[in-house]
Amino acid sequence: MTSAPPSRTRTRLRVTTTPVTGPAFPEDLLSRLPDPGGALAWVREGSGLVGWGEAARFETSGAGRFAEADRLWREFTAELDVEDAVGVPGTGAVAFASMAFADEPGSSVLVVPRVVLGRRGEHRWVTTIGEVDGDPLERAVRPVRRPSTIRYSDGRVPVTRYREAVAEAVRRMRAGELAKVVLAHDLLAVADVDIDERFLLGGLARRYPECWVYAVDGLVGATPELLLRRTGEVVDSRVLAGTTWPGSGTDEEALLASGKNREEHEYAIASLTEALRPFCAALSVDGPSVLRLPNVSHLSSDVIGTLRDDPSPLRLVEALHPTAAVGGTPKGDATRLIRELEGADRERYAGPVGWIDGNGDGELGIALRGAQVSGRTARLRAGCGVVADSDPDTEVREAHAKTLPMREALEGL
Numbered sequence: 001m002t003s004a005p006p007s008r009t010r011t012r013l014r015v016t017t018t019p020v021t022g023p024a025f026p027e028d029l030l031s032r033l034p035d036p037g038g039a040l041a042w043v044r045e046g047s048g049l050v051g052w053g054e055a056a057r058f059e060t061s062g063a064g065r066f067a068e069a070d071r072l073w074r075e076f077t078a079e080l081d082v083e084d085a086v087g088v089p090g091t092g093a094v095a096f097a098s099m100a101f102a103d104e105p106g107s108s109v110l111v112v113p114r115v116v117l118g119r120r121g122e123h124r125w126v127t128t129i130g131e132v133d134g135d136p137l138e139r140a141v142r143p144v145r146r147p148s149t150i151r152y153s154d155g156r157v158p159v160t161r162y163r164e165a166v167a168e169a170v171r172r173m174r175a176g177e178l179a180k181v182v183l184a185h186d187l188l189a190v191a192d193v194d195i196d197e198r199f200l201l202g203g204l205a206r207r208y209p210e211c212w213v214y215a216v217d218g219l220v221g222a223t224p225e226l227l228l229r230r231t232g233e234v235v236d237s238r239v240l241a242g243t244t245w246p247g248s249g250t251d252e253e254a255l256l257a258s259g260k261n262r263e264e265h266e267y268a269i270a271s272l273t274e275a276l277r278p279f280c281a282a283l284s285v286d287g288p289s290v291l292r293l294p295n296v297s298h299l300s301s302d303v304i305g306t307l308r309d310d311p312s313p314l315r316l317v318e319a320l321h322p323t324a325a326v327g328g329t330p331k332g333d334a335t336r337l338i339r340e341l342e343g344a345d346r347e348r349y350a351g352p353v354g355w356i357d358g359n360g361d362g363e364l365g366i367a368l369r370g371a372q373v374s375g376r377t378a379r380l381r382a383g384c385g386v387v388a389d390s391d392p393d394t395e396v397r398e399a400h401a402k403t404l405p406m407r408e409a410l411e412g413l
């Protein structure tokens, strides 16, 4: 489904990026999101983009969802009348993207906001796309509402089924059917009032400043994993796989030395670098080291490359997704096993999420540590890499630790 304003066919849509200096620009980008719903965000350590309103929206599905979204975005941006007085990645036309995990079913979306506030290094700017009433920096912000009660219940893949799924996956791996699969379960949270996306974003940003806090079309979270950032001819990625958490009995030194976690990590690195290398003149991996977050610590590697041609961020993530951090090895076998053992649609969990601009730059993370928010409900999802050595009970505990950021954000901690 595609919708764009009717004006698009009559006059060229105007996009204006203006630098902002002085106190008019907010210290906290998230604090300017005006409404409880419809938040668009990609923010880390105070920098990034937030947006609101909808100048256009493009929805795609199926195996061709990335290519179709890429085509629609190119066609849309070719028709724009852009005046960009800042000229850095994220200025000019921007779309927030959230792509479905699986080819079928699932719907992916690009949302083009009417207003974007952005911050990158010393640059601060406002972009308007199409008609905008008044000064976006003066726009009234509705008070952020916190829920009084949150009730949790089993989702479509309850913990008991999740444990069985992990045990079955381990059996298949010991029988030599595949090397790694990432299995996930979900948890349903119901609040007493409609959930204010800004309440979640604020809590996540406060507790997880080293993560990318995101919101696109009701999918809200704080991901520690960068799938791909394109800045001109440079691409980089932060690959995570292999986890420990407080109370697990495995400290960070033991995580670095753990054969099982190193194996999980190696598959994730290999899947990313094998898919990215054909696009690159040079590619290097630095790691693993340990990324310490309040709820978990991960084995983490940084990948950096120089592009040889000019592929768009969406075409690049099409090649990379799903890496073995969220799919498995071999990719096709793992994806089929996920469908069989989870038996429920992941929707946009573990899919690419972030932004793209009209000049070919973009930042897309993996939609982890989040929830799909709709009215009073939030569906939380979390998964773990399973290899032949995995223990089902331990994976259940690890998945529980991975839902902590969103449980705390809902509870206002």
Ligand SMILES: C=C(O[C@H]1C=CC=C(C(=O)O)[C@@H]1O)C(=O)O
Binding pocket: 182, 184, 225, 240, 241, 242, 243, 264, 298, 324, 325, 326, 368, 369, 381, 382, 383, 384, 385, 386, 402
């Ligand atoms: C699939 C998730 O985490 C991935 C990212 C980092 C570490 C992971 C792990 O150690 O299993 C997972 O591969 C999730 O948070 O839902």
